[in-house]
Amino acid sequence: MQEKMIRQSARLLIRDRRSEAMTVFDILARRNADKLRAVRADGASIRYHLRMDGSEAGVIDVFELFNGVSLAFNSIPQGTASWDDIEPLELQIDWCLRGRFQLDDGIRLGDGELAVHDERIRKRSMRFPAPLYTGFTIRISRSEGAEVLSRLLSLDFDALAQRLTGSSGCKIYAPDPSMKALLESFWDIDEREPLMRLRLKALELISLVNATPRLAPRAEDYLQRSTIESLERGMRLLGSNLEQNVAVADVAEASCMGISAFKEKFTKAFGIAPMAYRRQCRMGRAAQLLVATDKNISDIALSVGYRNPSKFSAAFAATFGRSPSWYRAANSSGSVNLVNAFQPRE
Known part of the structure; x- marks a missing residue:
């Protein structure tokens, strides 16, 4: 995939931030205004503070990559967070660089693991038992986001989402070394042009996932x-x-x-x-x-x-x-x- 082609295509699909349309994360923030507070915007990203139950605030840096596609870097201290209202209809890709993340229904994500889930999984209450959770979340709306990625990458988004989430709405994977290296590279941001670099990395990740016939699932080793x-x-x-x-x-x-x-x-x-x-x-x-x-x-x-x-x-x-x-x-x-x-x- 040539960078020049991606740059040219992406320019046609990126929303003018002056428009009235809301981003994927805008919807989540508006529905949970007492939990998410925007504290800084620098043109490329918006920083939010996530109010935790009984601990210091978490830090979330959000980049809007394309219409309906956002990337959030999460740095969350030990504690519990909960949404007042549910998330919009979307597919989410969560990767844990370090730490632990748990939902009340038993789903948990650990070091180096990749989770893909859809709107069937409701993040009403989220627990972070380790001192610090570090990872990122790619949110893809079922409307705009799916259309943009289908056009850019020539893929069947609905088929990909179904394959990755399965019948339960969530699957957790153990990335192979090449995919893990790509996931870790999201933190190597070129400060001169961070948004474009993150767009390219996100497209590369989704292309790699789409081209991998069967991602290796994490071994099921749940404790009671x-x-x-x-x-x-x-x-x-x-x-x-x-x-x-x-x-x-x-x-x-x-x-x-x-x-x-x-x-x-x-x-x-x-x-x-x-x-x-x-x-x-x-x-x-x-x-x-x-x-x-x-x-x-x-x-x-x-x-x-x-x-x-x-x-x-x-x-x-x-x-x-x-x-x-x-x-x-x-x-x-x-x-x-x-x-x-x-x-x-x-």
């Missing part, structure tokens, strides 16, 4: 809801009293499991070992304090359980890739893009 609830009880304990030390044996006992079973099931459910999760919680809290307060780094280290500032700085750098002082300076200057920077490492 009662087990998940017990593990979440342990997760809440691991994420609290961060200034104190906690023994995994005590957390396992509170979750009504033996130590080995708790470690195994916790890692299976949330994609991270129990004590690694607690370390991420500590580093996440430290990052908040670095930006929101003028406390010195030694005091922040103590508040998240580190008596030795050097060990704290090493743990922070291992998580965020930068020192605490650099992180504070960069965020204080307002120069950091929350979606593309500081993604915690496991």
